[in-house]
Amino acid sequence: MRSDRPAVAVVGATGAAGGTLVRILGERAFPASALELYASARSAGRRVSTYLGDVAVRELSGDALRGADIVFFAAGAATSRRHAPGVADAGGVAVDKSSAYRMDPAVPLVVPEVNAEQLGRHRGIVANPNCVTIPLSIVLAPLQRAYGLRHVTAATYQAATGAGIGLADELDAQTRDDAAGTMPTATVYPHVLHGNVVPGGWAMQGADTEEEVKVIAETRRVLDAPDLRMSVTTVRVPVTIGHSAAVWAELDADADPDDVRTLLRESPGIVVVDDPASQRYPMPRAVAGTDDVQVGRVRRDTGTENGIALFFSADNLRKGAATNAVQLAELLLRDR
Ligand SMILES: NC(=O)c1ccc[n+]([C@@H]2O[C@H](COP(=O)([O-])OP(=O)(O)OC[C@H]3O[C@@H](n4cnc5c(N)ncnc54)[C@H](OP(=O)(O)O)[C@@H]3O)[C@@H](O)[C@H]2O)c1
16 A cells, blocks of 8 residues: 555445445545545446545546555446456555455455455455355354354345345335335346345356355355355345345354354454344344444254354445445555
């Protein structure tokens, strides 16, 4: 990082993840000397109110990013592949929220609460994991350190905003249509999401969704556990913000659920909400707008040896995307 008051650019600033990132830069008073916002030609000229004043969105083209010290990419993998190497070549750092570089061994894939030490080996591009991988690895890392992980099973409950603003708007329209007694339609997603649960909608890789493949590969990478056995089913649910997952972890050693709660309570990024008799457990509505990974329903999984079952929720746009990216930039500045 060549400046302690970096010139910052956000690519995809009009999207779900990029728009949240612009707000979080302001919330955390990120010490930028300048802020430029980019999107596609569709949004060029739109004005966005930021902590550094009103900024006009520009169309991303050519070598517009070459003067930036930090560029946050939140516009899809193709855009990152096209523009991130140029940022690195020009001496800046690309903090990429797309999937473009997550499995590139030369690019660190970092969750600050889990493997911040990896950040130091970047060569101008740093990758953010997927919005399920981030909270999942935050929850698994303490279990891995304390007991060892043998096999992890997860079933996800993923919010509409995880697929971008388009699906969130479509869910809103479907909710209104259903309330008005009109037949809802689906164009962004293959099925109507309102009043539904959809175990698909991602591209397929063989019998698995691309999301399932990503969660497994990225979690293994973040935890530095390339041989960890994992079984994942990803499901889209009619929630606007907040990804959740039911997780079953088979450990190397027996773990008492009270000890696991204590361990998680003391782990960074986690808030334990676990009093089911009083109807207190993690839920997307409770985490939306926060940076916490809420964990609850911690109990023995009696179906397996040394098994622990739990449930988590986290804001997919914040800790699952934007907050993680801003934290990485803060660490880059701190370690400069
Ligand atoms: N949503 C999440 O929870 C989440 C979590 C983690 C990571 N991510 C990642 O963040 C990225 C964006 O996802 P999203 O959910 O925020 O999508 P989104 O709401 O659809 O936003 C997409 C953004 O990218 C811009 N864009 C599209 N094509 C572009 C191009 N050719 N050049 C420049 N900008 C372009 C769009 O600009 P226009 O306004 O001009 O269309 C918009 O600002 C993806 O790589 C995704 O994997 C998302």
